[in-house]
Amino acid sequence: MASPRILINGAKGRMGQALLAAAREFNLPVGAAIDLGDDLAAAVGQSDVIVDFSSPAGTRAVIDQALAQKKALVIGTTGHAAAVKAELIALAARVPCVWSGNYSVGVNVLFALTRQAASLLDSNYDAEVIEMHHRFKKDAPSGTAARLAEIILEERKLAPDALRYGREGITGERTSTEVGMHSLRGGDVIGDHTVVFAALGERVELTHKASDRAILARGALRAAQWIAGRPAGLYDMQDVLGLR
Numbered sequence: 001m002a003s004p005r006i007l008i009n010g011a012k013g014r015m016g017q018a019l020l021a022a023a024r025e026f027n028l029p030v031g032a033a034i035d036l037g038d039d040l041a042a043a044v045g046q047s048d049v050i051v052d053f054s055s056p057a058g059t060r061a062v063i064d065q066a067l068a069q070k071k072a073l074v075i076g077t078t079g080h081a082a083a084v085k086a087e088l089i090a091l092a093a094r095v096p097c098v099w100s101g102n103y104s105v106g107v108n109v110l111f112a113l114t115r116q117a118a119s120l121l122d123s124n125y126d127a128e129v130i131e132m133h134h135r136f137k138k139d140a141p142s143g144t145a146a147r148l149a150e151i152i153l154e155e156r157k158l159a160p161d162a163l164r165y166g167r168e169g170i171t172g173e174r175t176s177t178e179v180g181m182h183s184l185r186g187g188d189v190i191g192d193h194t195v196v197f198a199a200l201g202e203r204v205e206l207t208h209k210a211s212d213r214a215i216l217a218r219g220a221l222r223a224a225q226w227i228a229g230r231p232a233g234l235y236d237m238q239d240v241l242g243l244r
């Protein structure tokens, strides 16, 4: 297939601008670049793959248009409510969709390393996830941190209610069946994530730090090129990178 025409939803935002720059770098045609208030249906009509880095409401609107016009999707937006997540899963039965909380190669390797560490280190190694982002970020925890925690829960066969979001007051001693989650916000931090496995006598820390949004934008456009022409289904960046 010739290079797919990309629709950038959330074009005036931090990621939208990085995506426009990456599209120029990759020589990828941009069918449309829009924000809230623009004509989404017309923009979808001018494009082959919708790349959404907007807001949960932006994703919601994109879902309807992707289904109506049978267009492939790359979802970068984070912070969706459970109902929108369920809609994305249902949508993937009808159109191809890549959905990842983080499109950097490094973080996707961190996902794989976290899975390996969580399976090699037993429950004596207390697992905690720490993330830090810029002061403008609207959702917490980050989509990346949520995925890291999900991987640990999967490997340790723990239910979602094992997550402890921050701690305050007389919490009692830490149990081996909880996974901590901590969100820091400040300044212009693009995205830092650390997974800690702490035992008595030693600890392992896996850290990724993003220092340029271009890394995230390039990954998302790589996903857009990869998804064009694929069968309907729900994919993530591990599929795009061949890390499975």
Ligand SMILES: NC(=O)C1=CN([C@@H]2O[C@H](COP(=O)(O)OP(=O)(O)OC[C@H]3O[C@@H](n4cnc5c(N)ncnc54)[C@H](OP(=O)(O)O)[C@@H]3O)[C@@H](O)[C@H]2O)C=CC1
Pocket (backbone or CB within 6 Å): 009, 010, 011, 012, 013, 014, 015, 016, 034, 035, 036, 037, 053, 054, 055, 056, 057, 058, 059, 061, 075, 076, 077, 078, 079, 100, 101, 102, 103, 104, 139, 143, 216
């Ligand atoms: N998966 C990944 O790798 C990454 C994901 N993200 C996620 O991407 C999203 C955007 O991040 P960022 O660029 O920093 O945020 P910004 O706030 O800088 O940009 C969001 C853009 O989307 C626009 N927008 C808001 N609502 C809608 C809507 N309903 N329809 C269309 N456009 C809309 C905003 O317009 P206005 O300002 O007028 O509201 C703004 O231009 C966040 O959810 C963030 O977590 C970010 C980086 C990497």
Ligand SMILES: O=C(O)C1=N[C@H](C(=O)O)C[C@H](O)C1
Pocket (backbone or CB within 6 Å): 078, 101, 102, 133, 137, 138, 141, 142, 143, 144, 145, 190, 191, 192
């Ligand atoms: O909002 C951001 O900026 C980022 N959001 C993503 C997330 O929520 O994980 C990815 C990246 O860390 C930057």
